[in-house]
């Protein structure tokens with residue numbers, strides 16, 4: 265039971281006590297909402313073992329002590345812990361993953377410099393920590409004291425000499441290489457297409473190299489070298505949706521993208537096209553089926569039309585990348601309605617039943633139509649029900 269728990273929401277109650285170390289056993293937990301209670305004590309170290317966690321909200325409690333190693337949870341997109349008594353340094357998260365309103369450590373006892381925020385977040389997320397300093401707060405950090413010179417520093421050691429000589433050697437080799445490059449004849453044989461294909465590089469991290477296409481100006485993790493675009497004509501397959509008419513693969517790569525979440529099969533980005541159209545693009549990793557099979561499944565899924573099934577708009581398939589494009593649904597998911605709305609009582613039992621009936625109807629239709637192709641949903645959960 266505990267092993268398969270994915271969402272735990274205890275918010276806005278009067279619960280006191282500390283979070284037990286055993287929370288680390290809930291390995292499937294993706295959403296943990298404990299805000300607005302009277303929890304106290306320090307956060308257990310085992311919290312950092314919840315590697316599937318996407319949303320953590322422990323705001324408005326009495327937690328204290330230092331934070332466990334939470335940055336190791338790479339898929340976190342919500343991190344709210346304002347209005348507690350937590351202390352120590354702010355860890356170096358992957359701040360690119362957080363929207364402004366989804367990261368907040370205000371009104372605690374944190375101290376020291378704020379880590380580099382990669383251009384994200386504002387002072388609002390950090391106010392109320394009297395010993396916190398650095399951007400984006402207006403309090404500058406005091407200069408770190410210069411290390412005292414030691415006796416060892418004043419006399420050059422053998423180790424020091426070794427590095428000086430090593431430096432000379434490297435410089436010498438570099439000059440020889442430069443000269444060699446200058447005098448080697450430049451008439452290289454023309455590279456065949458096959459050779460270029462062998463050189464395709466997919467870089468999973470943003471790179472500063474200027475000849476790269478970007479998916480998301482500087483916020484996404486997807487980038488692809490120009491080699492791939494040179495050998496792969498735009499193979500983005502636009503399905504029947506009029507929304508993405510004339511959509512090109514390059515349009516996706518150039519558009520700003522924001523991470524919406526990370527799942528088992530990859531990351532999902534909100535992508536805003538030049539035209540203003542907003543898409544949700546899933547970058548698939550480890551699907552475990554062949555490119556051919558993926559194509560055939562998507563084309564079949566596209567033929568199953570039902571008002572409650574969100575069809576893919578387009579997909580892109582190459583050896584290096586598999587992208588699935590959907591229309592962005594701006595009204596949020598069932599999970600948000602159930603767990604994040606201020607006034608959940610608005611979601612009355614009549615509405616809940618009607619949502620459940622719509623889901624069942626859509627699922628039954630899809631499974632009937634795709635029965636022969638053996639395609640089932642296989643991952644039904646409240647975050648996958650969109651309004």
Ligand SMILES: Nc1ncnc2c1ncn2[C@@H]1O[C@H](COP(=O)(O)OP(=O)(O)OP(=O)(O)O)[C@@H](O)[C@H]1O
Nearest residue numbers: 524525527528529530532544590591592593597647
């Ligand atoms: N078309 C969409 N528009 C808006 N939000 C979406 C859309 N599709 C998914 N989301 C939201 O984005 C988040 C991530 O979605 P995703 O489908 O990647 O999750 P997942 O089903 O857990 O992934 P996986 O199948 O890889 O395990 C979810 O919170 C979901 O509600």
